[in-house]
Amino acid sequence: GASVAPAWEEGEERSLENSPARAESMFDDLCSQLHLLQVPNELAPVCEFIIGNLGPDGYLRTPDDEVAAQLGVPLERVSEAIAVVQRLEPAGIAARSLKECFLLQLERFDRDIEPQMLELTRRVVAEAFDDVLHQRWDRLAQKLGAPRESIRAVMEVLRHLDPHPGARLGPNDNQAIEPDVVVTKDGDRWRVILNDDGLP
Numbered sequence: 001g002a003s004v005a006p007a008w009e010e011g012e013e014r015s016l017e018n019s020p021a022r023a024e025s026m027f028d029d030l031c032s033q034l035h036l037l038q039v040p041n042e043l044a045p046v047c048e049f050i051i052g053n054l055g056p057d058g059y060l061r062t063p064d065d066e067v068a069a070q071l072g073v074p075l076e077r078v079s080e081a082i083a084v085v086q087r088l089e090p091a092g093i094a095a096r097s098l099k100e101c102f103l104l105q106l107e108r109f110d111r112d113i114e115p116q117m118l119e120l121t122r123r124v125v126a127e128a129f130d131d132v133l134h135q136r137w138d139r140l141a142q143k144l145g146a147p148r149e150s151i152r153a154v155m156e157v158l159r160h161l162d163p164h165p166g167a168r169l170g171p172n173d174n175q176a177i178e179p180d181v182v183v184t185k186d187g188d189r190w191r192v193i194l195n196d197d198g199l200p
Contacts, residue, residue: 026058026169027051033088046073046081050094058093058166059101060085092165099129105161113157120150121157132158133192155190 024032030051039047049071053062060082068078085094091108095101102125109118123144124132131140132155141148162168 024170026054026056026166026171029169030054030085030088030093034085037084037087039084042073043077043081043084046071046077047084050078050081050085054094054166056166056171057164058090058095058169060094060096090162090165090168092162093169095165098163099125101163101165102129102158102161105165106157109157109160111157111160117150117153117157120144120146121154124151124154125158135190135192159190 031048034044034047034051046067050060050062050067053067054060064075064078064082068075071078082094086104088094091105092101093104095104103122106118106122106125124140128140128143131137131143137148137151140146141151144151146154
């Protein structure tokens with residue numbers, strides 16, 4: 001087809017990209033991805049409900065049994081639907097915790113890394129995430145029988161993970177919820193702050 005020249009100047013194009021009107025919402029983005037998966041009919045509405053309940057950071061904070069109760073569907077179906085939504089992009093979406101978010105991202109980690117390093121990182125997150133959050137490096141090394149250097153390398157991998165995968169998608173109109181953990185970079189050190197304000 002004939003290409004149509006854009007009706008705006010070069011400079012305007014940039015401001016247009018930042019205009020919120022054009023940004024597809026997180027809900028729309030994930031639902032379009034969902035429809036490409038051709039989910040079974042009985043799962044699709046559950047998946048959409050889950051997507052509609054994600055926080056702006058992409059986490060699912062509604063407990064599984066509450067979703068089941070609200071929709072009147074069996075718990076297993078909710079688990080299946082969550083697993084489907086968790087396959088969408090970006091990796092880590094619909095996680096129920098930072099730990100799960102990181103594990104989901106590690107399953108699809110696409111940077112160049114030795115398999116055993118990836119496996120060690122997975123183990124650190126799965127088995128000793130609390131030690132990571134509290135920066136107990138020696139204890140981590142001891143617990144996993146790994147030298148401190150390896151633990152340092154693990155932290156390097158974790159640094160590439162996104163604690164707020166939802167932020168990569170468009171704006172989210174679901175209400176904001178405080179994150180439990182805030183990870184910030186301080187020079188070359190990582191600081192992990194537990195946000196205890198609203199924690200039960």
